[in-house]
Each structure stands twice: as structure tokens, then as C-alpha cells.
Amino acid sequence: MTTESLLQQAESLLATMxxxxxxxxxxxxxxxxxxxxxxxxxSALKNARWGYLTALTGLDLGVEAGVVEALYHFCSDAAVTxxxxxxxxIGGSVPSIYQLIPAVGFYERxxxxxxxxxxxxxxxxxxxxxxxxxxxGVYPLLKDFDPQSAxxxxxxxxxxxxxxxxxxxxxxxxxxxxxxxxGHFEFxxxxxxVTAARMRLGYVHRGIEKAVEQxxxxxxxxxxxxxxxxxxxxxxxAYCLGVEQLAQVEVPPRAQAIRELIAGxxxxxxxxxxxxxxxxxxxxxxxxxxxxxxxxxVMDLLETVSGNRVNYSANIxxxxxxxxxxxxxxxxxxxxxxxEERSRHYLDIVTTDTMFLQRTRGIGxxxxxxxxxxxxxxxxxxxxxxxxxxxxxxPYGAYTRFPISAVTAQAGDLEARFVVRLKELFVTCNxxxxxxxxxxxxxxxxxxxxxIPAGETISRVEAPRGELFYFIxxxxxxxPDRVKVRTPSLCNxxxxxxxxxxxxxxxxxxxxxxxxxxxSCNDR
Amino acid sequence: xxxxxxxxxxxxLFFPGGLFLMGVGxxxxxxxxxxxxxxxxxxxxxxxxxxxxxxxxxxxxxxxxAIVNPYLFVGLPLVGxxxxxxxALYVPLMGLPPAFNFPGDLIVTLYLLSLLTLSLGLxxxxxxxxxxxxxxxxxxxxxxxYEAPFLLALLGPALVARSWQVSEIVSRNAGxxxxxxxxxxxxxxxxxxxxxxxxxxFDAPEAETEIVAGALTEYSGRGLALFHLGKxxxxxxxxxxxxxxxLGGIGNPLEFALKTLGLLIIMAGFQSVLxxxxxxxxxxxxxxxxALLVLLQWVxxxxxxxxxx
Numbered sequence: 001m002t003t004e005s006l007l008q009q010a011e012s013l014l015a016t017m018x019x020x021x022x023x024x025x026x027x028x029x030x031x032x033x034x035x036x037x038x039x040x041x042x043s044a045l046k047n048a049r050w051g052y053l054t055a056l057t058g059l060d061l062g063v064e065a066g067v068v069e070a071l072y073h074f075c076s077d078a079a080v081t082x083x084x085x086x087x088x089x090i091g092g093s094v095p096s097i098y099q100l101i102p103a104v105g106f107y108e109r110x111x112x113x114x115x116x117x118x119x120x121x122x123x124x125x126x127x128x129x130x131x132x133x134x135x136x137g138v139y140p141l142l143k144d145f146d147p148q149s150a151x152x153x154x155x156x157x158x159x160x161x162x163x164x165x166x167x168x169x170x171x172x173x174x175x176x177x178x179x180x181x182x183g184h185f186e187f188x189x190x191x192x193x194v195t196a197a198r199m200r201l202g203y204v205h206r207g208i209e210k211a212v213e214q215x216x217x218x219x220x221x222x223x224x225x226x227x228x229x230x231x232x233x234x235x236x237x238a239y240c241l242g243v244e245q246l247a248q249v250e251v252p253p254r255a256q257a258i259r260e261l262i263a264g265x266x267x268x269x270x271x272x273x274x275x276x277x278x279x280x281x282x283x284x285x286x287x288x289x290x291x292x293x294x295x296x297x298v299m300d301l302l303e304t305v306s307g308n309r310v311n312y313s314a315n316i317x318x319x320x321x322x323x324x325x326x327x328x329x330x331x332x333x334x335x336x337x338x339x340e341e342r343s344r345h346y347l348d349i350v351t352t353d354t355m356f357l358q359r360t361r362g363i364g365x366x367x368x369x370x371x372x373x374x375x376x377x378x379x380x381x382x383x384x385x386x387x388x389x390x391x392x393x394x395p396y397g398a399y400t401r402f403p404i405s406a407v408t409a410q411a412g413d414l415e416a417r418f419v420v421r422l423k424e425l426f427v428t429c430n431x432x433x434x435x436x437x438x439x440x441x442x443x444x445x446x447x448x449x450x451x452i453p454a455g456e457t458i459s460r461v462e463a464p465r466g467e468l469f470y471f472i473x474x475x476x477x478x479x480p481d482r483v484k485v486r487t488p489s490l491c492n493x494x495x496x497x498x499x500x501x502x503x504x505x506x507x508x509x510x511x512x513x514x515x516x517x518x519x520s521c522n523d524r
Numbered sequence: 525x526x527x528x529x530x531x532x533x534x535x536x537l538f539f540p541g542g543l544f545l546m547g548v549g550x551x552x553x554x555x556x557x558x559x560x561x562x563x564x565x566x567x568x569x570x571x572x573x574x575x576x577x578x579x580x581x582x583x584x585x586x587x588x589x590a591i592v593n594p595y596l597f598v599g600l601p602l603v604g605x606x607x608x609x610x611x612a613l614y615v616p617l618m619g620l621p622p623a624f625n626f627p628g629d630l631i632v633t634l635y636l637l638s639l640l641t642l643s644l645g646l647x648x649x650x651x652x653x654x655x656x657x658x659x660x661x662x663x664x665x666x667x668x669x670y671e672a673p674f675l676l677a678l679l680g681p682a683l684v685a686r687s688w689q690v691s692e693i694v695s696r697n698a699g700x701x702x703x704x705x706x707x708x709x710x711x712x713x714x715x716x717x718x719x720x721x722x723x724x725x726f727d728a729p730e731a732e733t734e735i736v737a738g739a740l741t742e743y744s745g746r747g748l749a750l751f752h753l754g755k756x757x758x759x760x761x762x763x764x765x766x767x768x769x770x771l772g773g774i775g776n777p778l779e780f781a782l783k784t785l786g787l788l789i790i791m792a793g794f795q796s797v798l799x800x801x802x803x804x805x806x807x808x809x810x811x812x813x814x815a816l817l818v819l820l821q822w823v824x825x826x827x828x829x830x831x832x833x
Contacts, residue, residue, distance in 0.1 A: 170654055176736065189658075192803065283724060283731060283800020289564040355725060355799040505658070506728065506802040 003027050006050075006079040013048050014083075017041040024456060025245070027394075029081045035094045041083055042072070042097045051076030052375050052388075054460070055469045055486035056107035058115040060089070060143045068092055068115055068142075071471070073458065078394035080458050087117060089142070096121035103375035103494045107486075114141040129202035129523065140210055167196075170505065174203045181519035185512075189505050197500045199493065205523040212483045217243060217452055218317060220480055225311050227485060228521045230273065233259075233266045234463040236315040239483070241396060242459035242472040243317055246452050253440040255319035256398035262305070262314050263461075264432045265332070268339060269298045270464035271421045274516045275346060278418070281509040282359045287349065294342045301335045304328060319445025329436045340429045347422040350415065360414035364499050364511045367412055374495035377488045378466020380515050383420045384412035390462040402438075404431045414514050421516075451478050463488055465516050487521035545612050549756030550574040552763070552788060556723075559792035574756065578749050586745030589651055596650045600643040601743075601750035607639025608757040614690050615764045616773075619780040625691040630682055633690065634675055637720065637761065640754045641667045644729075647751075648739025659738025662803045663729035666719060669807040670726075673814035674716030680709035680821060681769040690765075694773045701772040708821040710770045712814050717762040718791055719806070721755060725798035726806055763787050 001009075007029045011021060017037035022030045033041050045051070057071040070092075072083040085094055096119045098105050108119040109128040116139040119125070127134070133152040139145065167188045174182040182203035188196035208227055212220045221243075225236040237259055244251055272295040279287035299309050305328050306312035314320050324332075350356060366376070371384035381388040389406040391399045407423040409416035454476035461468050466488030473482040492515040500508050537543065553574045561568025588594050613623040614633045622629075641663060648660025682688050684706075685696040703710040719726040730738035737743075740751060767774055767783035774780045801809065 168654065170658070170735075192658075283727065284798075285724070286564045286796045289566055293565055353799070355801070358801070358805060359799055504802055504804070506731065 001077075003077065003079045006076050007081065009048070010045065010050055010074075010076075010079070010081040013044045013050060014041055014081075017044070025458075027078045027080060028458065029079070030084055031081065032084045032086065035085050035087065035092075038072070038083065038085055039095050039097060039100070042100050045074055045081070046100055050074065051079070051081070052372070053101050053104060054080075054467065054491075055471065055484065056104060056111055057471045057482075057484040057486075058111045058117065058141060059473065059482055059484075060115065060141065063089070063144050068117060070094055070111060070115075070117060072097075073469070073471070075394075075460065075467075080460075082458075090116070091118070092116075093118040093120055095119070096123075098123055101375060102373065102498075103491055105494060106490055113139070115139055116142065124198075126200075127202070128200070129205045131202065140207065145210075172508075179509075179512075181517075183517070183519050183522070187500065187505065187508060192505050194500050194503050194505055194508060197497045199497060201519070201522050203523065204519070208524045209483060209485060212480055214479070216478045217448075217450070217480060220483065221315065221317060222313070224483070224485070225313065225315075227524050228463075228487070228518055229310055230270045230518065231266060231463040231465065231468070231521070232311045233262050233314060234461055234468055235485070236313075237263060237397070238459050238461045238468050238470040239472070240315050240317055241461065242457045242470050243452060244448065245457045245459065246455050246472065246474050247317075247448050248453070249318055249446050249448055251319050251397070252443040252446060253398070253401070254442045255444050257402065257435050257439055258320045258322070258324055258444075259315065260398040260402060261324065261332075261432055261435045262302070262312060262320075264428045264435075265298055265302055265305075266312075267428050267464045268336075268425055269295060269302065270516075271425055272298065272339075272343075274421060274464075274513075275418070277516075278510065278513045279356075281513040282356065284356055284359075287346070287356075290342075291346060294339060297335050297339055301332055304331055316445055318448040319443070321444065323444060324436070324439060329439070332432065333436060336429045336432055340426060343422055343425040343429075347419065350418040350422065357415065359507070359510060360418060362411075363414045363507050364496075364503065364514060365411060365413040366495060366499060371412065371495070374498065375491055376466075376495045376515075377491045378463070378516075379417055379420045379424070380466065380492050380495070382406060382408045383416035385410045388467070390460045390467050394460060396459070396461060398435070401440075402431055402435050404428070414510060417514050451476060452480075465489055465518060465521070466491065485524050487518065487524070489515070489518045489521045493517070493522075542609065545609065545617065545757055545760060546753050547575075549753065549758075549760045550578065552759050552784075553756045555785070555788055556759070556792055556795075559789060560795050563792060563796040574752075578752060581745055581749035581752070584745040586747055587742075589653075589742050591652060592650050592742075596646065597747065600647040600650070601747040601754070604640040604643035605750045605754040605757070607636045607643070608754045608761060611636035612757060612761045615761055616691070616694055616768050617760070617764055617780070619774045619776040619778075622691050625689055628688045630678065630688045630690050630693070631675075633761075633765065634678065637758055638667065638671060640751075640758055641720065643754075644739050644751065647743070647747075648741075651739075651742040653742050655735040655737070655741040656739050658735045659729050659741065662735075663722070663739055665803055666722070666726060666729055666806055669810040670716045670719035670814070673712050673810050673818050674720065676815065676818040676822070677709045677713035677716060678765065678769060680706045680818070680825070683822070683825065690768070694768050697769075698773045698775070701770075703770045706770070706821055706825065708817045710766075712818050713766050713770065714787060714790065715794070716814070717766060718794060719810070720762060721759055723791065724795045725801045727800055728803045728806060731800060760784070 014031045017033045019032045051074045054075045055073045059069040061067045066089050068087050068089050070085045074081045108122055111117050112119050113130050132155045135153045138149050170187045170189055172185040173179045174184050184200040186198045187194050224239045225232045227235045272291050276288040276291040303309045306314050306322050314322050366384050368385045371381050371386055387406050391404055392406045404427055407420050409420050452474045454474050456473045459470045469486040471484035475481045496515050554571050558568040588597055611633045614629045616622055645660045645664040648656040681693055681702050685693040687693055722729050763784040771783045
């Protein structure tokens with residue numbers, strides 16, 4: 001179905017709830033609804049199987065307007081439908097749609113604690129990102145937030161012993177050898193079987209979304225690149241694409257190709273890193289050491305090309321600032337050939353090693369229906385047979401010229417997730433070769449004005465972990481009015497926490513690693 | 525009282541028991557770490573790393589958690605190490621004849637070796653940290669899994685020699701490489717030893733990605749160092765036992781070194797190519813395959829013996 005017909009379908013589905021609709025961009029439909037119309041509207045989209053909920057953005061229109069908006073973004077291929085619920089700035093309330101779409105749980109908690117919107121009927125309304133000693137009634141993403149008002153308050157220590165009763169809870173994190181990253185999980189176990197799972201984030205929340213509002217468009221680029229230490233390039237691409245759409249500038253084809261090339265190298269880096277971590281969680285340290293040794297090859301390539309190993313800083317608004325010379329191209333070809341050969345070897349290991357398969361085959365299997373229900377993204381969805389890849393569904397940048405084919409598997413278990421990610425390495429290697437062979441000549445960048453015209457835009461790109469979603473709003477000034485970042489890890493938690501229940505405790509670390517969680521992305 | 529009366533004391537305190545044995549144990553531990561590291565494409569530690577670890581730990585403060593039984597907490601590492609050191613007296617360490625022997629000492633040796641695992645389990649239970657508790661449960665579960673097949677595997681050579689005394693088994697089977705006639709027993713014994721030492725793939729009781737350090741999570745300083753030493757001693761004693769029973773006995777220090785190091789290389793190989801087993805998989809492996817295969821080996825041997833008579 002074309003984007004146009006998808007949007008018309010959505011418009012007719014939402015006609016009864018609609019209080020006015022607009023088409024801000026060719027692939028977008030904005031429908032204003034009352035908060036009472038939210039549940040019927042979401043049900044209508046869900047029952048018609050119109051796309052999936054990709055993000056929930058909170059938007060403060062300012063003290064004068066007195067309005068906070070909750071934007072529910074649904075995607076189907078390239079089409080994006082946004083349900084705009086207008087709420088009073090103080091005391092606004094929306095019903096929870098957790099019963100319809102479980103993945104919304106984390107987004108609703110974020111909306112509630114960042115904007116003070118009451119979400120009625122949330123199954124878990126405890127804090128997700130804000131610290132426990134954050135004062136009640138202070139909402140950091142509101143425009144009139146005063147940092148002075150956020151003085152830590154005294155919180156009573158958590159009750160000891162008696163309140164947990166007979167349950168035996170294994171705490172993992174924020175400091176734990178299994179989890180080098182700051183998240184906290186509580187697994188209730190009965191012997192070796194997990195019977196309940198909870199998690200808490202926010203230990204390193206940096207408030208980047210708020211900080212971006214105080215910086216100009218160019219400074220924000222560098223800040224947003226630092227959301228993640230692994231997929232930093234993807235973040236800057238998502239932001240650049242959005243700003244370039246708002247400024248209506250056309251990026252030269254050579255710059256677009258170089259962006260895809262670096263995204264490819266970054267994907268290889270990310271997947272090899274993940275392979276090592278996952279093998280370590282399974283207790284197969286040899287694979288961990290080997291894959292991380294090989295990962296150095298791609299790190300060196302990125303360093304050769306950009307000068308940096310982690311935040312490559314390749315993008316500028318309107319293009320890129322590094323060029324791929326013939327010499328670099330040759331180095332990349334050599335490196336890719338070696339990595340492809342190694343990846344074939346690793347694929348062979350993870351699909352044939354009997355001992356390793358005991359830990360992955362059939363473990364944590366998620367059917368296609370479950371995956372759709374939990375709204376998972378990226379390799380996790382593709383391992384369950386859902387073709388969910390922005391590069392294919394809604395190609396952006398150079399992906400129209402150098403398309404990639406999505407890799408899917410059917411089993412949905414841990415083994416399938418290994419297979420999908422490793423096969424993606426081959427696809428990526430081939431794409432990089434094609435780009436190097438057909439690198440378009442021309443300029444590297446065009447000029448982008450310092451003030452970006454007023455407007456709202458959505459940019460979606462495929463990060464190594466799944467769809468990365470940016471909502472960018474400009475009021476015509478030299479600073480963004482709002483940048484919403486929804487990272488793929490945040491979507492996938494819900495499914496994994498559900499799957500952990502009933503599993504052996506020994507399988508939990510591998511199950512968590514199987515979704516490739518990025519805590520840095522969660523705690524923007 | 526004559527001067528020679530001191531010799532048993534020297535045997536126990538310095539050579540080949542006691543200090544010397546601990547030194548050899550740490551050296552073997554280093555070799556194991558180094559071999560695994562090289563197989564994993566890493567550089568690995570320098571030769572004195574295990575010694576440095578023990579010295580450092582002994583010099584550090586030992587933190588005794590508030591809710592533990594302090595006597596058990598302090599005493600259990602001693603019991604474990606003592607068990608391993610005592611076991612060493614009944615095996616032909618360094619190719620020397622065992623320091624002590626009596627009929628049936630093979631069984632005693634095996635149970636002295638298990639004392640370390642039992643102490644570990646009790647220590648984990650005593651500290652009552654959640655990770656320790658799960659680690660202790662797993663350590664004891666694993667003990668019940670490998671103990672019987674391991675024992676059965678070591679009784680194979682005893683059957684051949686018609687004696688349950690280590691020194692007699694060694695002297696009667698001298699020159700007979702039982703690995704050829706009882707290959708299954710040898711494999712089960714070697715893998716059983718890996719289970720006993722909680723080496724990968726049998727490291728579920730101390731799986732760092734799930735339960736930190738298992739039963740020893742709350743241990744620090746002296747207690748940790750003693751458990752560590754106990755493991756190192758058990759490594760040497762276990763290797764000596766398997767080499768003496770299955771690899772044609774140990775007659776001199778050179779033979780000892782070659783045979784035990786050969787076994788260590790095989791173990792390092794297993795450690796680096798195998799994935800950690802879940803505890804249920806470990807139990808399944810031992811009872812479904814280990815025990816049955818050893819029994820099969822016994823049946824074959826008995827039938828063959830009966831036919832040849």
C-alpha cells in the first residue's frame with residue numbers, strides 16, 4: 001500500500017474521534033483528539049492492524065498557551081499518524097493504553113514524571129528515570145522548570161525484610177558483574193525459576209532532551225551524538241535528517257552515501273560487540289575474546305576514516321565533514337573482507353556448537369504474535385519473523401540509492417537473534433562494497449541556515465538495535481524547541497521482562513543480552 | 525626421641541606436603557590461566573600472579589558480615605584447605621611414594637577432597653547473602669551430580685588392581701596405561717575433576733554473570749585466600765590421582781610433571797571451547813551420561829574378566 005493510501009485509511013479509521021486533522025508533511029497525518037477519545041482511537045488503529053505505536057512525545061507549548069500535548073506516534077511503513085491529545089498544563093490527565101499496547105508502559109511513566117500528566121490506570125506508576133529523592137510536583141521537561149526547585153528531598157529508606165515476605169529476590173545492578181551498565185533489576189526466584197521481574201532506570205539520566213533546548217542547532221548535534229557510545233552516528237544522522245527536512249535543504253548524494261557507509265561500519269562494530277557480550281553472558285568466553293579482537297579491525301577503520309573510535313563526528317548539518325579517499329576505500333575493503341570471513345566462522349559456531357546451542361536454542365522464544373503485541377523493534381522483531389527495518393520500510397538518505405535487504409528468521413529464540421545479527425553483517429559488508437564502488441562525486445555539504453524555519457518533523461532511522469525515533473520542533477529560532485529521542489532499547493524492555501518470567505535464572509543474563517540493551521540510550 | 529622423628533613433620537609442613545604443595549598448586553593454577561588465555565587469544569598473567577594474589581589477600585582486612593556465625597565463617601576455609609592438604613598425603617605427589625597409606629585410603633582421599641566443596645557450600649549458606657545462597661545450593665547440587673560418577677571412574681583402576689589402596693593400585697598397575705583399556709573411565713574422571721574444581725563449563729556455582737562469585741561472594745582477605753589455596757592444592761592432588769591411576773603410574777618427578785601437565789593441557793582445551801552449563805544441564809549430564817557410561821565400562825570389564833578366566 002502506498003503512503004498516501006495508508007494515511008487515508010488512518011484518517012477514515014479515526015474520523016469519529018477526530019477534532020480536526022492536518023497533513024504537516026507528505027508522509028504524516030496529525031489528528032487532534034480528546035483524551036476521552038484516546039482509547040477508542042488506539043483500539044481502532046490496533047484492530048485494523050494499522051502499524052505500531054512507535055513513540056509517545058510530551059510537548060509543552062509554553063506558559064502563555066497553557067497547553068501540554070501528548071503525541072502518540074503510529075508508524076506503518078513510511079506513513080506516520082500522530083494522535084495529538086491537548087491537555088491543560090496543570091492537572092492534565094490521559095487514560096493509560098497499556099492494556100492495548102504493553103510497550104507504552106515505559107513511555108507513559110516517562111510522560112507522567114517529566115510533564116506532570118496524570119496517566120490513569122497505569123499498572124506501575126513508580127519512578128522510572130527521576131531519582132527517588134526528586135521532589136514531588138516538579139516536572140523537568142516543562143518550559144518553566146526551575147532547576148533550583150529540584151532540591152533533593154529526604155526519602156525514607158526502603159522497608160527491610162518483612163515487606164518482601166517469603167519471596168526471594170535476586171537484585172541485579174546498578175552495580176553487578178553481570179551488568180556493567182547502570183540499570184537495576186529485581187528478579188523474584190523460586191529455586192532457579194524466575195517468577196517476577198522489575199526494572200528501574202535513570203541512574204545516569206543526563207537530561208539531554210532538556211539540555212538541547214538551551215543550545216543552538218549546531219551545538220545540539222554534538223550533544224545528541226553523545227546519547228549513545230555505540231550508535232552515536234545513527235543519533236546524529238537522525239537529528240541531521242530532521243533538521244534538514246525542516247530547513248528544506250537537499251544533502252549532496254556523496255554526503256548521503258558516506259553517511260550510510262559509516263552507519264554500516266558502526267553496525268558491524270555494534271553487532272560484533274554484542275556477539276562478544278552475549279557469548280560472555282552464556283559463559284563462552286573464548287568467543288567473547290575472539291569477536292572483540294576482530295572488532296578492533298572495524299574500530300581501527302572508523303578511526304582511520306574519522307579520527308575517532310567512538311563518537312565519529314562525521315556529520316554536520318547539511319552533509320558530512322569527512323571524505324572517503326581512494327586510500328581509505330582500499331583500507332575499508334580489506335578490513336571488510338577479513339571481517340566477513342570471521343563472521344562466517346562465528347555464524348558457523350553459533351549454529352553448530354552443541355554446548356552453545358543448549359543455551360540458546362528454544363530459549364526465550366517469542367512468536368510473531370507476541371513480538372507484535374509487545375511492539376519489539378530491530379533484530380529482536382526480525383528474529384521473530386517481522387520485517388521491521390526502517391531502511392527497508394521507509395528508506396531515508398542513501399538507502400534509496402543503495403538499498404539493503406532485511407534479514408529475518410522465524411524461530412524467535414536466542415539462536416535466531418544470533419543468526420539475524422550475524423547475517424546482517426554480511427548484508428552490511430555487501431552494502432559497504434557497493435557504496436565504495438559507486439561513490440557519487442560532488443560536494444560534501446551544503447549550507448544550512450542558523451535559524452531553522454518553524455515546524456515539526458519526525459525522523460526515523462534504523463540503529464543497530466532497531467528503529468531510532470526523533471521528533472524535532474522548531475519555533476523559528478536558533479535553538480530547537482523540543483527534541484524527543486526514543487531509543488530502540490526502551491521499546492524492547494517490555495517484551496524481555498515478560499519473557500524472563502518462567503525462565504531459569506541462569507538464562508536471564510543471556511535473555512537480557514539477547515535484546516542488546518543500551519542503558520546509555522535509555523538514560524538520555 | 526631421635527632426630528629422625530621430625531621427618532613426618534617436615535613431610536607435612538614443607539615437602540612434599542604443606543608449603544611446597546601450595547607453591548606447586550599456585551604454579552599449576554597459573555599454567556591453567558595462561559593456557560586458557562593463550563587459547564583465547566589473550567596474553568594471560570605472569571607466572572607470579574597467583575602468588576601475588578594470595579599474598580595480597582592475606583595482607584588485607586577480612587570483613588566478617590554482621591549476621592554470620594563468626595566461628596563457621598573463619599573456620600570453614602581452614603577445614604577446606606586442611607582437607608585438600610590431608611588428601612595430598614595419600615597420593616604419589618612428585619612421583620614419590622605416598623607419605624601415608626592404609627587399605628582403603630583411595631576412598632578417604634576422595635572424601636577429603638570433597639571436604640573443600642562441602643566447606644564452600646556451608647560457607648555460602650552461612651553468609652546468607654542471596655548470591656552466596658544460590659551459589660552454595662548450586663555447589664552442593666553439583667557435588668551430588670559429579671561425586672558418584674567420579675568415584676566410580678576412579679574405582680575402575682582399583683578393580684583392576686584388586687585393591688583400594690592408592691599406593692598398591694599404582695604399584696600393581698605400574699606400566700599399564702589404563703586409559704587404553706578404560707577410556708570411558710578416564711574421560712569421566714578427568715571431567716569429574718573439572719566439575720570438582722568448578723572449572724568451565726561446570727562453573728555455574730560461581731557464574732559471575734548471574735550470581736557474582738557464588739558462595740564466596742562475601743569472603744575477603746584471609747578466608748578468600750585460604751579457599752583459593754585449597755582449590756589450587758585440589759587441582760594438583762586431583763591431577764596426580766588421575767595421572768597415577770590412568771596414565772600408568774608416576775615413578776619420578778619428571779613423569780609426574782609430564783603426565784599432570786598433559787592432563788592440564790587437555791583441561792585447558794575443554795575450558796576454552798565449552799560453554800557454561802546450566803546447573804540442571806550439569807546434573808543431567810552426569811547422571812544421564814557420566815554415571816551410566818562408567819557403569820557400562822565396569823560391566824564390559826567384568827564380562828571380559830569373566831570370559832578370560
